[in-house]
Amino acid sequence: MELYHLRTFVTVAEEGHLTRASERLFTSQPAVSAHIKALEEELGVPLFDRTPRGMQLTAAGKQLLTGARQTLAxxxxxxxxxxxxxxxxxxxxxxxxxTDARFLxxxxxxxxxxxxxxxxxxxLMAGYTGANLPALRAGKLDASFIxxxxxxxxxxxxxxxxxELAVAAPTAWRERLAAPDVPMLAEQPWVFxxxxxxxxxxxxxxxxxxxCSPRxxxxxxxxxxxxxxxxxxIGLGIMRLDVVEAGEREGRLHRVPMPLPSVSLRIACLAQREGDPLIQAVLGSLGQVWGVDIVERSAASA
Amino acid sequence: MELYHLRTFVTVAEEGHLTRASERLFTSQPAVSAHIKALEEELGVPLFDRTPRGMQLTAAGKQLLTGARQTLAxxxxxxxxxxxxxxxxxxxxxxxxxTDARFLxxxxxxxxxxxxxxxxxxxLMAGYTGANLPALRAGKLDASFIxxxxxxxxxxxxxxxxxELAVAAPTAWRERLAAPDVPMLAEQPWVFxxxxxxxxxxxxxxxxxxxCSPRxxxxxxxxxxxxxxxxxxIGLGIMRLDVVEAGEREGRLHRVPMPLPSVSLRIACLAQREGDPLIQAVLGSLGQVWGVDIVERSAASA
DNA sequence: GAGGCGCCATCAGGATTTCCGATGGCCCGC
DNA sequence: GCGGGCCATCGGAAATCCTGATGGCGCCTC
Known part of the structure; x- marks a missing residue:
């Protein structure tokens, strides 16, 4: 048994699906299948039930998952x-x-x-908030903007x-959206x-x-x-204010006069990896680049 | 990095010597050398100083040893x-x-x-108490008579x-050792x-x-x-009483009339493996064979 | 009931990794 | 100066792992 067996075990357990697990592990589906088979044979315990819909942990597999994670940790x-x-x-x-590299x-x-x-x-791996969080959790990313x-x-x-966010509209909709209220906006088509x-x-x-609900x-x-x-x-959409303003200056977009709350741009990592010197290195540089005090972990973990 | 790298690291750290470590690991010296090299390159940290007398842990290597042991544990x-x-x-x-298979x-x-x-x-691996204890500690044995x-x-x-132990002598020494005291025994040659x-x-x-001291x-x-x-x-020696008596019956040995304390025959394992079902299985059978109450670990560890 | 799809297991061949025997280089002791 | 001990390297062999292709099974839809 080696660590790669345990990584495979944990990933398959989380995905319930060999092919998806193989993608996370950057290997092939037969390789993942072979890892699980080899581990089950060495341990003398079936870890998964094979079903047409995927891999389901057995009772033993569930009990062993914690130990596998502890070993990997x-x-x-x-x-x-x-x-x-x-x-x-x-x-x-x-x-x-x-989001775009310039903004980041x-x-x-x-x-x-x-x-x-x-x-x-x-x-630097292209993505979006919704994809980055699971990738972080899965160990596919070390850190992530969200x-x-x-x-x-x-x-x-x-x-x-x-x-800062704004509602963007096609320039052709400028006049009919000169002073819209929320229900009126809901009547418009939206790009979700x-x-x-x-x-x-x-x-x-x-x-x-x-x-009300948007269309x-x-x-x-x-x-x-x-x-x-x-x-x-095609419709309205919410975009960053600076992007909408740039689009408006260039005649490509119209900024709809509708105030929106802002969202926080964050840098994130797994809590358990906060003390990792590599993560600290990147956080330190980000703090410097953004002029932000990113509180660093004490050296006690070193 | 895989577990075999860590096993090699820990073993070399304990032996301070690649060839001895390779023997414990049942592999070759070049393989062990390659494991250490690969691990050092992956970690970006030298783990050992190479000296003409062997491998000496660096300061970093010493600090990392605990973590390696924890991972293996x-x-x-x-x-x-x-x-x-x-x-x-x-x-x-x-x-x-x-000792001999019959007695055990x-x-x-x-x-x-x-x-x-x-x-x-x-x-079943032939040995003696003095060799078995380090072998147990090194993971080379799962259990051991001592x-x-x-x-x-x-x-x-x-x-x-x-x-029960006894002093055995060559049959030719029967008369001169009919009623010896301790100083007299010390004057005789001994097989240590x-x-x-x-x-x-x-x-x-x-x-x-x-x-006094024996010769x-x-x-x-x-x-x-x-x-x-x-x-x-060649000289006197301490042996098990049953062996000396058998030798005396067969005319091969003389039992010197000198009372000795007994020593305890034990079965031993690493404390941390006491809960291992394999170890429990053997301890259970030994308890049965020797009619001894070997207190088993509760099932709570299962 | 049949066909198609999704999912996992297996296979054969290729690629990569690991191991091993031989050997070399360096240091130390005699 | 020589021999021995120890580790590193090399070339070739062996073992392991991966991959693309494919098959079997179950499920779902028509």
Whole structure:
């Protein structure tokens, strides 16, 4: 039995599905199947029941899951402690993005990290808030930008800034939306985001406070797609104020005069990895880039 | 990084020597060297200083040793918990011996284990008390017969019986040793055992109580060798009473009339493995074979 | 009832990793 | 200066792991 068996066990347990687990583990479905088979044979215990709908933990599998996680956690803590002992920090930090690189000041971040820790590299992975959180939890990301509230105790986050939001409309709708009220906006078609996006929550809150619901014309997973839909006249959408203003200046969008609350842009990581020197390195550089006091863990964990 | 890297790390740390570590790990010296190299590269931390006399832990290596042991302990506990969940116990138990198979009732033990746990096999490894304890600590043995006192808290042991001991002499020395006192015995040549053998302690205690020391004619590592030396007229030796009496009946030995304290024959295992179902299986069978109440761990650990 | 889809297990072949025997380099002791 | 002990490296072999393809089974829909 090796650690990769345990990683596979835990991932399959969480996904309940070999193919999805293989994607998370960056390997193939037959490889994952073989890992589980080998582990079950070595332990002499069936860990999963195979069903047409996927893999279901057996009672024994459920009981063993905690021990598997503890073993992986101990190994992770060992590696983390080793990083704290490196003469010079070495490693790669995978960061999930949720909006455009310029807004996230990624060039400045890259420079700050490269200067402070020459042997640390960043791996920037496109995504959105709703995808980044599960990826964080799954260990696929080391840190991630997210927007909105965060109340999961397993996730630690720090506010970088407040994102001002605005309602964007196609320029052709300028006159009929000169002074709209909320019910009127609800009558318009909307470009939705996924429900796990903070912008969706803001939109929902807007209409719920006036007891009405917006009409969904289309759903866009990415901000670029949403912007394209709005510019193309498909419907209204919620976007960052600076993006809407830039679009308005360039004649591509119209900013609807409707005040919206802001959402917090945050950087997040797993609480248990907060003390990891690699995470600390990135948090330190982010604090520097955004002029924010990101409270660092004491060196006691080192 | 996988568990075998950590096992190698810990073993090399304990041995301070790649070749000895490779023997304990049942692999080759180049393989062990490669494990350490790979681990150091992955962690970005030198774990050992290479010296002409062997491998010496660096400061970082010393700090990381605990974490490595914890990870291995967690993995071991996981496997142990899995064994407790097996429908039928499966596995191999490596038992260190320290005297002859007949005295240790190994045939009865084998039968008892086979009956109670058909899929558990025993692997009986010749040895002696002094070799068995380090082998236990090193994970090379799962359980071990040992003789004498045991005060290491990391080792758990149960008394099976008291070994009566006697002083054996060559038959030709019968008359001159008809009624010897201790100083007289000290004047004779002796066949020593290794210092980590319980018989050695008994011999030492005998003479120290009379402020004298025995003369060492030869040192024998194994009981067979010691018996051969005594029978061959090389010197006196301490042996089990039943063996001396059998030798006397067969005209091969003379029992010197000198009372000795007995030593306890014990079965031992690592304290942390006491709850292991495989260990429990063997302890249960030993209790049955020796008619001894070996207090078993509650099922709470299962 | 049949066909298609989803899911896991297996297979054969290729790729990668690991191991091993041989050997070299360095240091130390005689 | 030489021999021995110890670790690192090398080349080749062995073992392990992965992958694409495919099959079997169950379920769902038509």
């Amino acid at each position: 101990a190994a992770s803590a060992f590696q983390q402690q080793a990083r704290g002992l490196q003469d010079e920090l070495i490693g790669t930090v995978r960061i999930g993005l949720n 000041r990624l060039i400045a971040l890259q420079s700050a990290v490269a200067e402070a820790h020459p042997q640390v590299s960043l791996e 927007s909105g509230e965060m109340d999961d105790p397993a996730i630690r986050s720090w506010i970088l800034c407040e994102e 985001t996924t429900e796990d996006c903070s912008h969706y929550g803001v939109m929902r809150a807007l209409f719920e406070s006036h007891c 969904k014309a289309v759903l866009a997973h990415q901000e670029d797609a949403l912007a394209a839909m709005v510019e193309g006249g | 967690a993995a071991s506990a996981f496997q142990q918990q899995a064994r407790g969940l097996q429908d039928e116990l499966i596995g191999t138990v490596r038992i260190g011996l320290n 009732r190994l045939i009865a033990l084998q039968s008892a284990v086979a009956e109670a746990h058909p899929q558990v096999s025993l692997e 003789s004498g006192e045991m005060d290491d808290p990391a080792i758990r042991s149960w008394i099976l019986c008291e070994e 055992t290794t210092e980590d053998c319980s018989h050695y302690g008994v011999m030492r205690a005998l003479f120290e109580s009379h402020c 060492k004619a030869v040192l024998a590592h194994q009981e067979d060798a010691l018996a051969a030396m005594v029978e061959g007229g």
